[in-house]
Amino acid sequence: MSLDENKAIIRRWFEAENKKDLSPIDDIVAPDFVDHTHQLKSRGEYMQRINMFIKGFPDFHETIEDIIAEGDKVWVRFKFAGTHTGEYLGLAPTGKKITVECVDIFRIVDGKAVEEWEIADGLDSLKQLGLIEYTEKGKKLFPEDVK
Amino acid sequence: MSLEENKAIIRKVIEAINKQNIALLDELIASDCVYHMNVQQIQGLEALKQVIEAEIKGFPDLHVAIKDMMAEGDKVCVRLEETFTHTNEFRGLAPTGKKITDTAVAIFSIVEGKIVEGWGVYDQMDFFKQLGVIEYKGFPDEKVS
Numbered sequence: 001m002s003l004d005e006n007k008a009i010i011r012r013w014f015e016a017e018n019k020k021d022l023s024p025i026d027d028i029v030a031p032d033f034v035d036h037t038h039q040l041k042s043r044g045e046y047m048q049r050i051n052m053f054i055k056g057f058p059d060f061h062e063t064i065e066d067i068i069a070e071g072d073k074v075w076v077r078f079k080f081a082g083t084h085t086g087e088y089l090g091l092a093p094t095g096k097k098i099t100v101e102c103v104d105i106f107r108i109v110d111g112k113a114v115e116e117w118e119i120a121d122g123l124d125s126l127k128q129l130g131l132i133e134y135t136e137k138g139k140k141l142f143p144e145d146v147k
Numbered sequence: 148m149s150l151e152e153n154k155a156i157i158r159k160v161i162e163a164i165n166k167q168n169i170a171l172l173d174e175l176i177a178s179d180c181v182y183h184m185n186v187q188q189i190q191g192l193e194a195l196k197q198v199i200e201a202e203i204k205g206f207p208d209l210h211v212a213i214k215d216m217m218a219e220g221d222k223v224c225v226r227l228e229e230t231f232t233h234t235n236e237f238r239g240l241a242p243t244g245k246k247i248t249d250t251a252v253a254i255f256s257i258v259e260g261k262i263v264e265g266w267g268v269y270d271q272m273d274f275f276k277q278l279g280v281i282e283y284k285g286f287p288d289e290k291v292s
Contacts, residue, residue: 065266066222066254068218068220068224069219070217070218073217075217077266089288103252105215119250119252119270120268121185122270123271123272123275126272126283131286133284135281137240137278137279137280138275
């Protein structure tokens with residue numbers, strides 16, 4: 001597969017997630033796909049995770065800002081934006097619109113994604129959902145963040 | 148510049164940080180470089196050097212290991228593992244003695260042998276939790292370790 005073909009596979013994946021149409025996933029993700037960051041060990045576990053996301057953030061959209069490939073790897077820098085209007089991990093809808101900076105790294109073999117690593121500004125997203133509190137020490141350190 | 152030459156520039160940057168020889172960055176990073184760190188922006192080489200120097204001061208054993216690296220066109224991507232111990236004051240925070248490991252990724256754009264722009268994404272959650280700066284309440288259904 002060429003670098004452009006590998007990038008096209010990842011673009012199709014993002015498009016499927018954005019459209020909430022997961023029918024192309026079987027063609028894109030290998031059955032024994034591993035997500036090292038979220039400790040997912042199969043395509044089925046990925047499907048569970050993405051469906052949970054769709055339920056919690058039904059309008060979510062991932063905008064690709066950069067896509068880079070070499071060898072069997074594709075790197076994607078993207079922005080996640082979504083509104084928390086459904087239950088997510090037991091958290092009742094907050095109605096909050098969150099945006100998160102992310103980078104995903106994929107390894108592709110024979111036209112299918114076999115491995116993924118994701119690095120995201122998790123602290124910022126959890127702050128936006130109201131799940132982070134500053135300690136007394138933290139309030140002194142980040143006075144600009146404390147209302 | 149070839150992809151390998153561009154990767155060599157990034158290796159030299161990481162080496163300069165590990166050796167705490169920040170002056171070496173002058174030859175590797177353009178003076179008007181912009182570095183996007185999560186949602187923040189650092190404008191210019193001097194400002195970037197100040198950020199790195201403050202980290203080295205607060206965490207004198209800072210070590211950055213390259214876990215993955217690739218390049219295409221004028222871009223180089225790295226996945227990094229950083230280990231450090233909070234043994235000195237950092238941003239006014241008294242030393243906690245905590246040893247921290249975190250993962251970061253960065254994508255750099257290199258023109259004529261110098262970094263002109265970079266985009267870094269870090270999850271500072273563990274870092275701030277370890278330093279006792281934040282408390283994470285967790286999702287109701289989440290197993291918080």
